[in-house]
Structure formats: structure tokens, C-alpha cells
Amino acid sequence: MTAKTATQNACKLCNPLGACLAFRGIEKCVPFLHGSQGCATYIRRYLISHYKEPIDIASSNFNEETAVFGGSHNLKLGLKNVSQQYKPEVIGIATTCLSETIGDDVPMILKEYEAIMGGEGQLPAMVFASTPSYSGTHIDGFHAAVRSTVKTFATEGPKRNLANLFPGMVSPADIRYLKEIMNAFGMPFVLLPDYSQTLDGGPWAEYHRIPPGGTPVRAIESTGSASASIEFGSTLEAGKSAAGWLEERFGVPRIHLPLPVGIKASDRFFEALEQLTEKPMPELYEDERRRLVDAYADGHKYVFGRRAILYGEEDLVISMAAFLHEIGVVPVLCASGGKSGLMKKRLQELVPDLDGLGIKVREGVDFVDIEHEADGLQPDLLIGNSKGFAMSKRHDLPLIRIGFPIHDRFGGQRLHHLGYRGTQELFDRIVNTVIEQRQKASPIGYTYM
């Protein structure tokens, strides 16, 4: 009998984690959790294990009194202390289940704080995201933080030659690659959030209270006058997204795309850039694409007909499934702890013969459900984050690690997933995994492919 009510080995994290991560991508910003000390500490530990960088998250450190009489005093004291010790330009405040349940009106507390402190020189800007851990997942917290950052800073202005790029929760290496692409197209852009340096930076010659890097506030202000926003994430609805808000408020058109994984999805991203910039794709990326098409040909036999189980955040799973489909791998099970209600629909738009191929799509599941669903599917590969390792070990299935968290391998922050370059990396890893399996299983032990 399998227990149904409890969540066992969750395939999701809580809302505030995503907000902290997104706030890390704003220049001179300190994330601040309004709740118990443990929330900040656990989330720090979890993020550090993946990014291998110092990640300071302040906490208003609730005690019993705070829970009874409200968090106003603690929040104000906390903001004062964190301002003194970190000298931030921005404080990114997110709630937790505790402060949400007692019903703290954080925007009002922040207004009071500004009124009290207003006289004492420049206050840091404060961004607030509501992220109760009892609803949604870390992805919702991530998008809530990005949206509220834009809402806090964006100003209206005459439209100019400027593109906004909201990539969602991607790796620092992916962010660096996206910036390189934007630069190659020669169009001014704002990418938010940019934690490519704050969460994957160099050694420190001196002590930094806040690591260098991140999207500057001035740049975020200008997002209101951009000529368009490109936003990744198939299940991300306009009503919950930064680009959606900019479109509604300032008429900045929202170009909504799936995460560009695979040739087809990457083509859509590059086409959007070509249209926006009225420039052809730079030769560098034409080359990358040509090499990728060539690699698909060289490797196709190893992967054709292989069966993969995919799990993780809904948007990553959807884009990965479309990519696998275009190389002949069948994503027999596409699973996520997220529950947008849109996963199957969005996936069907990219892989129309979903049902015909017998592909199962499961939202709101945990790892025990995934293992249960996998029964009888005869998978060859597992593709997802480190948390699938126990399952991979039990079923002797190779695990190809992507996304977040990667806690049991080195270099998760430097993995590429997006565009032709990211797809090339993923394709090479998948092909090599299959070859390695065959080599291991072969009594001859071929030293060639």
C-alpha cells in the first residue's frame, strides 16, 4: 500500500527559497526572510550546497512574543540591523508561512519604517514579495520576487531601443550565455535576475558584505521603457510575471517563450531576437547551431528510442521533454512537484502527439509517486536534479543531472541548459551516458564507439 496523503521525498521546495534566490540577482541586495531563524538558515544551507558561494539571508527571527503580538517590531529592528551591517542598496523581503499565518501587513510595516527612519539619511530600497510556504513551490516565490522587483522600480518613459530578458530560474552559466547572446546582437538589454556573478564569482581580495554583481537598480528602473520583454517559462502566466506586469502597466510587449532547450525552442528565441533587433543571427551562433545539427546526426543512433523519466520544475521538464522528443528519446514520464494545472497543455503545444507516444504527465507528485508511476515504463535514463539519486540507485538507472539542486556533483552552477550551446552540452552528456552504459555492459569492452 502506498501512502497518498503525506508528501514523501518532495519534488519541490518552498516558496521563500525561490524569492531568496531571485533577490540574490539584484545588485547590492540582501535577501531578508520575515519568519523564524530556521527558514533563513535552512535555505542558505540548501543554496550553498549547490552554488558553493556565501549566501547571506537575514531573518527577523521570530520568537513567541512576535508570533502573538505581530512581527512589526522585529521586522523594523531587523531592517535597521541588516542596513547597518550590510549597507545594502536594496533589501528583498519575503514572507514565510509563519508571518503570513499571523497576518502581518508587511507593506504597511515597511511604510511605517520608512516614515520613522526617513530622516536618517538614505534608506535602502525595499522590495516585498509575499511567499507563504503553504502555497505553490520555490518557482512561485522566484517569479513573485522578480515581479515585485519590477513593480517596485520600473518607471514609465518613452520607448527606447532596449530589451528586457526574464529567463526564470536558470543556472549562472546559462545567464552568462544569455548575456553574451544579447551583447552579440548589439541591443541594450536588462536581464533580471542576474546571479551569474553573485552565485558563481571569483575569489575575494577583500571582504565583501554583498558579493559583486547582480542587476543594478538603475537598469531595473528602465525596464518600463523597453521596446519588449522576453520571458521564459511555459507555465508562467502573465498575471504572475514581471513581463506580464510591464505589458499591462506600461505597454511593453511580452514575448513569452518556453525555456530555449533544443534546436526548435532555441530557434524561436533567436528568431525573436532577430525580429526585435532587426539583425540576423550572429555568425557565432549560426556556427553553434550548425555544429549541433551535425552532432545530432553523429549521435542519433545512440539515443533513438531510449526512454527517459524527467522530473523537476514544470517549465524545465516541459522544455527538456520537447528537446528529448526532437532527438528521438521518449520522455515516458514528465513529472513535477509543481501544480500549475497547465503542464500537460503546454507540453502538448510542443509535442502534439503526446498521448499517442504514451507520455505520462504528472503534476503535484513526489519521488515516491514518480517511482510508482515509473513502474512498467522500462526507462533507460533518469533526467533531473540530485534528489532522484536514490531512485536511480535502486533501479540501476543512470541519472543525468540538470537544473537545481545538484548537491551530489561538482559544478552544477556551471552547467549549460539553454540555447544551442546548452543543448550541445546536454546532448553530449546524454549520448555519453548511453555509450558508457553499453560499454560497461559489454563483455568485450570496446575502446571505440
Place this chain on the structure above:
Amino acid sequence: MDTHNIALLEGREGQVYEKRQDGPEVEIACDKTSLSGSVSQRACVFCGSRVVLYPVADAIHIVHGPIGCAAYTWDIRGAVSSGPELHRLSFSTDLQEMDVIYGGEKKLYRSLVELIDQYEPKAAFIYSTCIIGLIGDDIEAVCRKVAKEKGIPVMPVHSEGFKGTKKDGYKAACNALMKLVGTGSTEGISKYSINILGEFNLAGEAWIIREYYEKMGVQVVATMTGDGRIDDIRRSHGATLNVVQCSGSMTTLAKEMEEKYGIPYIRVSYFGFEDMSKSLYDVAALFPDRPEIMDKAKEIVRDEIRKYYPEMQQFKAALTGRKAAIYVGGAFKTFSLIKALRTVGMSVVLAGSQTGNKDDYRRLKEMCDEGTVIVDDSNPVELSKFVLEKEADLLIGGVKERPIAFKLGVGFCDHNHERKIPLAGFVGMYNFAKEVYESVMSPVWQFAPRKGGLK
């Protein structure tokens, strides 16, 4: 490097002390809740309970609340088991908005019944998280009901994150264990017997310690909680002595067992040759009517130290004069680490803990060298400041301290719950010295900016 501009937070001055011959005689402030807005390295009440009970391998551990608390504590400790591994699974009632509004008791009940049916555990621990205290779920009643229906102990652990500090979590865990103690048969327990408390079997450390005691002819009834089993805990009141490591977490249980069952306890540490040897001698000394126990203890110490001494001398030759900073959970561990580091020629320039008490810090002050900084409940900014100012070559801490060391070009030794190599016992001291040597002596630091960066 310029660090003098890094100021301490207002309200934290009393928790930072620099040992000076001519300095004022002050008591280090501790046992305080963390300051709002500081980035404390501490966690919460829930964390305290979770770390103590986590290694009990034949029970299910259900976190009652939204998903985060369970997700972040899923399979995160190297507390290994020789048999069942239920502790490596993560169970949560994963409360949703409607549960918060209407209460989570029914969901908890259903979760418990289903999980017990699926896994057939020996017991269940139910951890309440922050919002359980607010929405008023009567988890005691649910636990009683399920225990009756399923015929196994179901223990509530009152670990609402905000209701105190990590230490209160330790107490809540000890209370839950105390409900089990005394419910099993003590048949077959020798007069020469102990329980090992506060040893969590990280990387198999409890097995190493257990083997030493068993070689001495001492029976180990229960290890709490490393490689822990419910049935052992239930009969642990039959032991003659409680041997307590990690005293911050387990002294509560030892005291309660002393009060209720008259079992005396001693405090020990298994880190470093000196303290490890003492742990064996102290136990042997309490069984004077059987002198062969002491003889055997001496033999173990002699053999083990002889085995590792030559290589230890090599590490010492390389490490002499190097400086270390220590920031760990409990203060008792810092005492051992200071001694262990001296064994390999290293001095300690910073020593601190998340949860030390007044006695701990008094003792720490006595032990430390002139100029050593002592901190309680520190944070990344302070730790970085002192690591740089004192020119440490090594930082000893846990996952959250590791990136601070590496960013600043300083070696690091993980002495927290993620370690995968045993650091306890004689072999553990050897492993520790080797790890310190490998990190401090690595050639990669030549590229670190603080060493010139070669550019």
C-alpha cells in the same frame, strides 16, 4: 587587508571577546536569541529536534507543516544505519492554504495511518513546525489516537521553530526519547554496561566508539541516537552508566534518566587522542571492581596511538605554527578541537559556537591563548572579519561556513553533520589531521588574492 571598518552589530558586543592579559574580566553573553536582522548561523527549535532524533533508523519522522522544513532536512546527515533506513526518507503533511485555515489534524491523522501501514515502523515521531503552534492543531490527541490504533509509540515533538532556540529543540527531542525509555525489558543487561548518548554515527563514528567499549568488556545497551533503534532506547534504562557526548543536546535526557532511574552520567568527547583516551579511562574508572576493563582501555589507547603516531608527526611537522579558526554548533566540541589542533602544532585564533553556555565560555577563555577571539552566535560578517584579521590558515565549521573560508582563500575542515569520513576515535583524529593537512597545505591557495594571487 582592511577589516577594521567591519563593525559589530549593536547588541552583539557582549557576545564577542578577545582574550588579553591586561583586558577586563568579563563574562561572555550567551543563551540569547539571535538578533533580528543578523545572519545567524543558527537554525531553529525544529532543527535542534531534528538533528537529535534524525538517526533513529527504524522510526518514521513526519514533519507536520508546509513542505520546506521536510524538504530541507531530507537525507542531509551522514548518520548511517546498519539496518533499516527509514530516517533517510522525508515525510511531510505538506500543509496547504486550506489546511492552515481549517486545521491540519485530519491530514496528520490520515498521513500517519497510511505511512505506518506502508512502512511498518517501530515508532513515529511527529514534529510540529511554526504554524502548528498558531493554528492550534492538537497533535497530542492525534498521536494518542494513532498509537492506540496501530499499537506503536507515536511521539509528538514540540518543535515549533519560533518557540525558543535550537537548544529548546534538543529538549523537545529528549522529552520524546524519555517517553520511550523505560518501556522495554532490561533482561540480559550486564552490570558493566553503558548507553552512548549524543553520538549520531556520522560516517559510522558510533560503531568505532562502540567497538572500543566492547573490547574493554563493557556492554553498550543503546546509542542515542546514532544507528538508533526504538527497542534499544526502550530498554536503555537498564544500563549502569550514561556516557554523554555533544552534551548540549543530550544532557537533558541524561539528567532525566538519572532522576528517574538513578543512572549516573559522565560527559566525554571522542575527538582528539587526549579526549578519546580520557573517554575510555573515565568509563573504566567507574567499574573499579573489574580492573581488567581499565587494563584493556590502556591497551587500546597504547595500540591505537602507536598505530597513528608516526604519520601524525609528519602532519605536525608541516602544520606547526599554522593558525586555525573554529566555529561549530556546540562549545564542548571546541575544547576537543583546540587540544586536537595543538597535537598537530596549530594554534587557535578564533573559537566560537552557536549554542555554548556560560560555563562553556568560561572554560574556553581559560583554554585559549592570548589574543584569541571568542564568539557566541556569530555571523558571516564577523567570522570573515576575524578570519582575516587573525590571518587564519584554516576554518573548522559546517556547510554554511565552508564558502566563507574558500572565498577568502583559507583551508576548511567540515566538522558538522555532512562529513563522510569519521573524525571521532583514534582513527578519527588521524583522519582529522589528514584532512587539515590536505586543505592547509594545498597548492591552490597560491592563487588566492590574499596570498598574492600570482598575478
